[in-house]
Amino acid sequence: MDHKLNNTHQKTLTQFFHEEKNTPSIEDDNDLHSPSFHHLSLQLHEKNHLSPNHNLNLNLNLEAAMSPLMPQSPESIWSHSPLWTPSHPSLLYCCISSLHRDGDIYSIAVSGDLVLTGSSSRRVHAWQPLDCHAKGYIHASSGDVRAMVAHAHMLFTSHKDHKIRVWDMRNGKGNFRPRKVTTLPNASHFKSFMSRPITPQYKVTSKTITPQHKDIISCMAYYLVEGILYTGSFDRTVKAWRLNEKKCVDSFIAHGSNVNDMVVNQQNGYLFTCSSDGTVKMWLRVYGENSHALIKVLCFHTYPIYALALSVSPSQKSFLYSGSSDGCINFWVQELSCRYNHAGLLQGHRFAVLCLVTLENLLISGSEDSTIRIWRREKAKANHECLAILEGHRAPVRCLGAFLQKDDKFAMSFLVYSASLDQTFKVWRVKLLPAEMKKSDYGDDDDDMEGENKISEFEKSPVLSPSWVKKKLQCRSLHKFL
Template identity: 55%
Template sequence: MEYPGKRSLFSVMGKDTTRSPTHLSIETHQEMYEHDIQCSPEMACSPHNTMHGLIIAPPSPESPWTLSPLQTPSPSLLYHCIASLHRHEGTIYSIAASKEVVFTGSESNRIHAWRQPDCMERGYVKANCGEVRAILAYGNMLFTAHKDHRVRFWNFTVSDGCFQSKKVCSIPRRSSFLLFPRTNTQQHKHCVSCMAYYHAEGLLYTGSHDRTVKAWRVSDKKCVDSFVAHEDHVNAILVNQDDGCVFTCSSDGSVKIWRRVYREDSHTLTMTLKFQPSPMNALALSPSFNNNRFLYSGSSDGTINFWEKERMSYRFNHGGFLQGHRFAVLCLVTIEKLIFSGSEDTTIRIWRREEGSCYHECLAVLDGHRGPVKCLFACLEMEKVVMGFILYSSSLDQTFKVWRVKVLPDENVCYDYVDQSDSRTQKTEYEMSPVLSPSWVKKKLQGNYFQ
């Protein structure tokens, strides 16, 4: 294996090289831990910097931390961009993470591996086909979906800073009948847009623009079930790891819940959630708190619908919707009590659900991108007092950003929740018009920016 040594960001993005653990030069806004939140009993208390006994020093003028622009009653959230990758091998379509490694899939046939959270390059895996629309990582396994409508399995290891990967197989396996290579009925007929993995059963689910969902048994790489799930593109899929329920959403405007038939590999439709006709682009399922589950769906009209699971059944009841995004919601991530949403309006919104209720507040609007935010990934950082998160985002402006977010304890919240039964509730005013990159505007006018 060749190790070319340290390279600049643009040299890595400009030419093909062998896989290596070398580092990238990524523009950072300051040292990651510089000017962090400072807590000291000796600091003077004031109404503006005391919260639940915690004394918070206001950020210095040089600090990279930014307060929530929504002017909540107290500064309950701080955030800043700690790294920004301004040039990549085309648009980044997908992000996944495992074993302290972040993977990005793009138009290229290389899937890059980055170290968490500073995004130094670990290396990359190279396939013979690009346009990686979906990535999923679990343990030491990596699943990637490519332009040829096939999914590739990889094993990877990270040891002493060195990243190594090995291809296991591609599914479906190519037919042994060379005269009829295209007669494999197991293969999707259009791009694989989303994937989900059921850990307990070792099942990989793939959703496609051909309207179907397929279930693959990872142990023997076989397709155990295939069914037409929607009347239009399947845009997102996820699995409830507690009971194996499968959730799908589609451009047909519906969210569907599927259950695996007991002792069989087939799946049956148990519920269809459809509150409005707008296409659904993204799904997220909240962690379970006291047997409470919330399902979120991002819509092309800019709203986020959510459903609350009944405690004693598998039914989900519509609880309301969150408004604030100006254009389509393209991606969603939930972690703890937070919901991160990325939109065509170029912004990322951070929402928080109140404990034990359906009320949500919008804590912040992150507006660092200049094109639609296509995908998000969030992970928790261990903190002593505040909750810390690392958020990865990519946009159709061909940038990849890393954000550090800290949520401070705060009881005085300002809700941005809309109950469809309350006609007095008004929509949130937008703080600013989105600043769109000319290249994205050109793609939007051509009507091919999501193809």
């Protein structure tokens, strides 16, 4: 049954990309600028972290979250990882390329033999994976590309005009010549949707919601089986777009604040969203319908959450990671019946965790403290360990990408792509030698863990640019820095 569904879906997408339908798009002349990401990373952070009434606020938030409409994740006993650990001798890394761009890079997407970067300009640049030689670029009518998703020959980009553009990246003779397929929402869809009211999932009052987002589209996720593109925005809503119909099939208010990131589990269709309201929510499309239901609220603290990542192990067990403004990474493990239970906390970053990406059993995190950390998940007991800290950026690491090199038979070799608010785009080559690979595949006993705990913890200051430190301190001037 599933095989038949996939064949039908692929056929529909092929017809979708071969259609040559010229429909005028509605351009938004309102040149709105979203708040800076630096400002977002400080929302509620100082209040929750430095306020003398922190414990009282935390208790009130927990009590308010006990509503039947907001099911809770079970409590767990979590453990701290060291503040800093030296790089393992079996892990080698180096920065092989550093490009300086005019303007901030907001998004990175890896697709086959291409690496794409979206920035504040109207161009989406394409690079070769290894040496980052320019392959070409996409020129859109609107800039500020905050989110991108690539799948096979498809590329989805979000823009300043609060619209999504779909590109066909198939090209001949090695040339990068993408073709814009459509803009969502298009003119005909916009007119037909204007009068249709949509009732949010857990609001008492109904409100007519148009298919076009009202604020910056901050994140996207593509569900391959159903051909659905999900978009999240600072307007607190999540929208589902069915590509073969070229229209928005569902729109709902997902959070009480900005929707910052989202991921979808390709195995079962579960959609996870995170927000500045401090929650991670789990959604599922109602069977036989287009609407989505809230399944669970994963709430462990009150700090804003900026990044999500999902990792699926060979045993089909998935791990969900979330990065928050306190510099911590929480993770949940999928148990029986698709339940996600809180399993631990990774501590190491000084400032907010802004981006996460997974690669097999590795987690890569980028932070406002300008560093990138590589974490390894052990198979036994789901323990995590920081293998390396990549330093080189002089401002917050805004987005990450990873590319696995399969031609290396003697080590796990991969590339890490990072973009920072210092307006640089860096490529890191990382090799994990067999000794470490064997340890991660089969797990270790507690003997090695005992030796690891003997590592002395000490502080290592990140290399931040003076201008960024000045801005950081100015934003904290209303509070006493402890």
